[in-house]
Amino acid sequence: MVWKHGKRWVYSVTYDEGCAALLDYAVPIHRRFGVPGHVALVASQIGVPRNCPGSSYDGMMILSKGEIRGLCAEGWGVSNHSMTHVALTMENAEEEIVRSRAVLEDALEMPVRMFCVPGNNDSYPPVRAVAERAGYTSIMTIYDDVNTAETDLLRLCRVPLHAEYPPPFYSAFDPYKRLHQAMDRGGWVIDYCHCPMPDRPIHPWKDCTTQQLTERFERVLRVGGDEVWLAEPNEVVEYLLAEGGRDR
Numbered sequence: 105m106v107w108k109h110g111k112r113w114v115y116s117v118t119y120d121e122g123c124a125a126l127l128d129y130a131v132p133i134h135r136r137f138g139v140p141g142h143v144a145l146v147a148s149q150i151g152v153p154r155n156c157p158g159s160s161y162d163g164m165m166i167l168s169k170g171e172i173r174g175l176c177a178e179g180w181g182v183s184n185h186s187m188t189h190v191a192l193t194m195e196n197a198e199e200e201i202v203r204s205r206a207v208l209e210d211a212l213e214m215p216v217r218m219f220c221v222p223g224n225n226d227s228y229p230p231v232r233a234v235a236e237r238a239g240y241t242s243i244m245t246i247y248d249d250v251n252t253a254e255t256d257l258l259r260l261c262r263v264p265l266h267a268e269y270p271p272p273f274y275s276a277f278d279p280y281k282r283l284h285q286a287m288d289r290g291g292w293v294i295d296y297c298h299c300p301m302p303d304r305p306i307h308p309w310k311d312c313t314t315q316q317l318t319e320r321f322e323r324v325l326r327v328g329g330d331e332v333w334l335a336e337p338n339e340v341v342e343y344l345l346a347e348g349g350r351d352r
């Protein structure tokens with residue numbers, strides 16, 4: 105498999121919720137390394153303090169329409185992360201998955217064709233069931249694996265870029281996580297976290313620090329050299345749809 109621009113493998117990174125603090129902490133690191141980012145946005149919560157009681161990110165300001173469009177102008181992309189970030193079921197699928205896409209597109213005045221499963225993978229089956237009717241070309245999960253050119257675009261895997269992993273799988277941060285696997289297989293790594301902060305993650309199982317994000321990008325560029333395509337996920341999906349003759 106040869107990826108766009110003749111590259112051998114692909115690296116992407118995504119931030120769920122789209123906290124405005126990304127502008128202060130993550131975005132400067134992206135600019136320094138030339139890596140495009142991506143935000144998964146809750147459709148009902150653009151430019152307001154996050155209202156998800158019980159979430160580690162509750163109360164944090166979310167990027168505004170203008171801020172999001174500014175990031176998109178420098179190569180970032182977006183996905184829909186449901187209407188309200190509840191657990192998804194067939195009962196709420198119409199509101200959370202189908203209608204939320206129109207709400208987010210109206211709020212941002214731009215097309216949104218990727219869905220990012222909120223919470224955990226238990227919410228995946230209802231998304232899979234309605235995604236094509238709802239007009240999505242792709243779905244990102246939190247199943248930890250490397251994608252390839254053959255991966256089902258409606259079940260994209262993401263690699264948690266977190267400071268620690270929950271018990272019983274105690275595990276330290278690994279800046280090389282899955283990179284050599286992706287290089288060997290000609291694959292596509294999509295990292296995910298929420299809002300990296302200096303020195304201490306907001307939640308060690310949901311985030312890394314800005315130092316760890318920097319370390320990750322350094323390793324991607326060091327081991328990837330000229331062979332890695334630093335890509336925004338929607339652009340990779342568009343490439344696969346065009347190249348592979350896929351019909352979605």
Ligand SMILES: [Zn+2]
Binds near residue numbers: 189
């Ligand atoms: Zn989320």
